[in-house]
Amino acid sequence: MTGTLDLAAQRPTPSAQKRINFPSAGAAVRLIAVAALLALALSTPGFLSRVSLIALANAISLVGCVALAMTFLTIGGNVMSFSIAATTSVAGMVFMATLGYGLPLAIGSSLLAGMIISGAQGVVIGTLRANPLIVSLAAYALLIGGTQLIAGPKIEPANLDFQIFKGRLYGVPVSFVIFAGLAVLGQLVLTFTRVGHELLLVGSNSKAAEAAGIHVARITLFAYVMAGAFAAVGGILVASRFGAADMQTARGFEYTAIAAVLIGGSSIAGGRGSLIQTFVGMATIAVINALTLLQGFSMEVQKLTIGLAVLAVIIIQGFGRK
Amino acid sequence: MAISTAQLSPISRLAVHNVTKRFGDITAIEDVSLSLERGEIRALCGGNGAGKSTLVKILTGVQAPTSGVIAVDGVSRAFRNPIDAQRAGLALVAQELSLAPDLSVHDNLWLGHADAPWQRRTAVGMERARASLAAVGLDNLSLNLKIAELSLAERQLIEIARGLIRNASMLILDEPTATLSEREIARVFDAVRALKKSGCTIIYITHRMGEVYELCDSVTVMRNGRIITTEAVKDIPRERLLELMIGRKLSDVYPPSDTNLGRVMLEVQHLQVPGAVEEFSVRVCAGEIVGIVGQIGSGSIETIRALAGLTHNATGDVCIDSKRLALGSAPVAASAGMRFVSEDRANEGIFLHMPARSNMISTRLSETSNGGFVRPRLLNRLAVGLARQVGFDIDRLGVTAGRLSGGNQQKLAIGRCADRVMTGVILMNEPTRGVDMGARAEIYQTLRRLCDEGNAVLLASTDLEEVVGLVDRVVTMRYGRVAGVHNRADASETTILAEITNAEMAA
Incomplete structure (x- = not known):
């Protein structure tokens, strides 16, 4: 009977080649799509002009910060938040309201506001295992109603210090520099810190993470606090762009943000993805928008195209799982 | 065809x-x-x-x-x-x-x-x-x-x-x-x-x-x-x-038992889990494998889960390496030295969508990071070292865990318990569920090696043959209570079966 041990050991081992090639199928499709988009962009007259590129950079940096915020939630297994754009608006209002006390304090209080608002949701979701979508819907209603009761419809700044965020650095819009910097910073946190690794594990499977002795509630809180801070940066940029802040300034950002996360290729189920991918996703959306306009299509076609792009990504992900 | x-x-x-x-x-x-x-x-x-x-x-x-x-x-x-x-x-x-x-x-x-x-x-x-x-x-x-x-x-x-x-x-x-x-x-x-x-x-x-x-x-x-x-x-x-x-013959599968026991690693008294465990006490020494056997609903699985901190309403006196452990929190239990291997591998035991490497080090981030920053080289060295210890092919560390066989998945779950700086207690439910015979033998050997390192192993299994072959002591459970304790020498499948099904009462 001793021969049976050998029998088990002799089970066919798969070829190394097959193993390496398989997961890149989805990546190949994505690469082809990006290449096609680039080719289209380069062949469209006016796309590569300085004005057009700066407009592009400006367009993506505001929503981009919100998309980066959303990425932390998605990777952590909490798909999306309906309240994140409202958080952005509130942070913008706090920024404008406290600008009279100096720029550093205004930035600080705005970040703090974003982190508290988002962190509070993280506590509820992490400790009570509440459904993240429902919690964010409740937070959305609370923010919309509460802020307007407390602060009134619109906040005008006490001075023009915010103009610094509308400037250029070596010809590049400051807001874009900040957006790109956030993407890199966030990615470094995700790749090189312990909490970053734990966030990926929690997002991949929160039950397994708990069984492995990871503080799931704390990590979830971390993701929400990071998201709040990133959303607040977006709020500061948006408020500075418009020179005033109200609850409408960032309205609808969450939809573009989740589209950027998904087009970037982060997993809806959590555990896989990166902020750099979201950056690319955001850029893709901006390019699609610019192209449709330059080619003379209407806003409706823009929306339609992005909808199709998201759908395509979901279908690719679905096939990847099978 | x-x-x-x-x-x-x-x-x-x-x-x-x-x-x-x-x-x-x-x-x-x-x-x-x-x-x-x-x-x-x-x-x-x-x-x-x-x-x-x-x-x-x-x-x-x-x-x-x-x-x-x-x-x-x-x-x-x-x-x-x-x-x-x-x-x-x-x-x-x-x-x-x-x-x-x-x-x-x-x-x-x-x-x-x-x-x-x-x-x-x-x-x-x-x-x-x-x-x-x-x-x-x-x-x-x-x-x-x-x-x-x-x-x-x-x-x-x-x-x-x-x-x-x-x-x-x-x-x-x-x-x-x-x-x-x-x-x-x-x-x-x-x-x-x-x-x-x-x-x-x-x-x-x-x-x-x-x-x-x-x-x-x-x-x-x-x-x-x-x-x-x-x-x-x-x-x-x-x-x-x-x-x-x-x-094969039983002796080919199960490694011989080591008899020199160390200090008491785990002492459990009056463990209770409402609705599952009425009263459970056990003492496990370093170098010892103790198996809990019971039918489904006897409380054996729940006992292990409670000790791993996964049951919020568990009560009882638990000491690990002579230090008291507060029940009800998995992270607290883990940092005290409890290493849990789940009975539900797909949903709880491992991270199916993560590469084998990430799985191997998922419980070890504290050892491989410094001031909150992970050190990739240290991390990789640990993953490779653990893979060698449990007989996992190191060329497959990059493969997504979900694509591995049950035996290889279980090696990941056990591998991450091995080679710790601090010795502790390995808690396992159904150690070889869905694992083929070849991988089983390797897993049993790994468990023995963990014991030699100074760990204690407490496992719950419904596989009587496995229990009789592997463990040093058997604790039988029925209706949430300990029914009997046997040493390896005087435990047979028939006596255990009679005890967990309460044969004398039915007769």
């Missing part, structure tokens, strides 16, 4: 010809052939990972075979879905009860029927429901009772009746008695014998030797995805059957 007509005749009720099923790189079953006659009760035996459940899924249309043919009454069939299998007369009586507890007996009987009437209750429908209940000996049961109000045995019988209402003439019973008491088992046996008399063909999956000899006409043994033998029950002695199932 040509099938000669000679193989098909004489026409059998159900025939499986050369069926193979592959999942990517893994071959689940290979070249399986069976032939069953009318009124035959066929025992299907084999350890975990033998391929029984894959065969059942193919027979019931849940999965399509990669190659091979299934023939009913000599006509070959290709089931596209479970409805096709149902229409051909095949029905599965599942191991985990699949009844809806809040629906009535009547509704549960018709649930999932391929030709269930649109109208919820018809006179004909109720008539047939009564007939199928009568066939399994539940003549007097009201159709209006909710399933939740019935005993486990009655539910199991209703599962069988559900197969009958679907006009099934070939039933597959997947360990129908696993959760039942002796007296309840007798009721199920009576029902099965009555079905045999009425001409039903039955495939009876079981781990219990006694049931094979008491109930079945013939027995098929599977191992490593292949059929090892099919013989008439009267022609095969017990010892021979056991050997065929395991595939």
Whole structure:
């Protein structure tokens, strides 16, 4: 009977080649799509002009910060938040309201506001295992109603210090520099810190993470606090762009943000993805928008195209799982 | 794959010809052939990972075979879905009860029927429901009772009746008695014998030797995805059957026990989990493997989970390495030295969508990071070192865990417990569920090595043979309480079985 041990050991081992090639199928499709988009962009007259590129950079940096915020939630297994754009608006209002006390304090209080608002949701979701979508819907209603009761419809700044965020650095819009910097910073946190690794594990499977002795509630809180801070940066940029802040300034950002996360290729189920991918996703959306306009299509076609792009990504992900 | 007509005749009720099923790189079953006659009760035996459940899924249309043919009454069939299998007369009586507890007996009987009437209750429908209940000996049961109000045995019988209402003439019973008491088992046996008399063909999956000899006409043994033998029950002695199932002599699988014990690593007193564990106490020393055995619902699994901090309402005095441990938090338990290996590998034991490397170091980030920053080189070195220790191919560390076999997945779950700076207690539920024999032997050796490193191991298993072969001490549980404690020398499968099923009370 001793021969049976050998029998088990002799089970066919798969070829190394097959193993390496398989997961890149989805990546190949994505690469082809990006290449096609680039080719289209380069062949469209006016796309590569300085004005057009700066407009592009400006367009993506505001929503981009919100998309980066959303990425932390998605990777952590909490798909999306309906309240994140409202958080952005509130942070913008706090920024404008406290600008009279100096720029550093205004930035600080705005970040703090974003982190508290988002962190509070993280506590509820992490400790009570509440459904993240429902919690964010409740937070959305609370923010919309509460802020307007407390602060009134619109906040005008006490001075023009915010103009610094509308400037250029070596010809590049400051807001874009900040957006790109956030993407890199966030990615470094995700790749090189312990909490970053734990966030990926929690997002991949929160039950397994708990069984492995990871503080799931704390990590979830971390993701929400990071998201709040990133959303607040977006709020500061948006408020500075418009020179005033109200609850409408960032309205609808969450939809573009989740589209950027998904087009970037982060997993809806959590555990896989990166902020750099979201950056690319955001850029893709901006390019699609610019192209449709330059080619003379209407806003409706823009929306339609992005909808199709998201759908395509979901279908690719679905096939990847099978 | 040509099938000669000679193989098909004489026409059998159900025939499986050369069926193979592959999942990517893994071959689940290979070249399986069976032939069953009318009124035959066929025992299907084999350890975990033998391929029984894959065969059942193919027979019931849940999965399509990669190659091979299934023939009913000599006509070959290709089931596209479970409805096709149902229409051909095949029905599965599942191991985990699949009844809806809040629906009535009547509704549960018709649930999932391929030709269930649109109208919820018809006179004909109720008539047939009564007939199928009568066939399994539940003549007097009201159709209006909710399933939740019935005993486990009655539910199991209703599962069988559900197969009958679907006009099934070939039933597959997947360990129908696993959760039942002796007296309840007798009721199920009576029902099965009555079905045999009425001409039903039955495939009876079981781990219990006694049931094979008491109930079945013939027995098929599977191992490593292949059929090892099919013989008439009267022609095969017990010892021979056991050997065929395991595939080797017991001494080849289980490493010898080390006798020099260290200090007390784990001391549990008066552990209680409401609704599951009434009273549990144990003391485990460094270098010792202690096994908890009990039937499902005895509290053995829950005991391990509570000690791992996964049960929020557990109470009791627990000391690990002479330090008191507060129950109810998995991270607290982990940092105190509890290393938990889950019974539910897919959902809780490992990270299926993560690479093997991430799985290996998922509990070790504190060792491989400094001031909150991880050190990739340290991390990789640890992953490779652990892989070598548990016999995991280091070239496959980049492979997504979900694509690995059950044995390799379990190596990841155990590997991350090995080679710790601080010794502790390994807590395991069902250490080798879904793991083939080759990987089992490696896992057992790893457990022994963990003991030699100064750890203690406390495991819960429903696999009696594994417990008897592996552990130094056996703690039996029944109704949430400790029923007995035995040393390796004086523990046998029969004494343990008698203790956990409370045989003396039933007699």
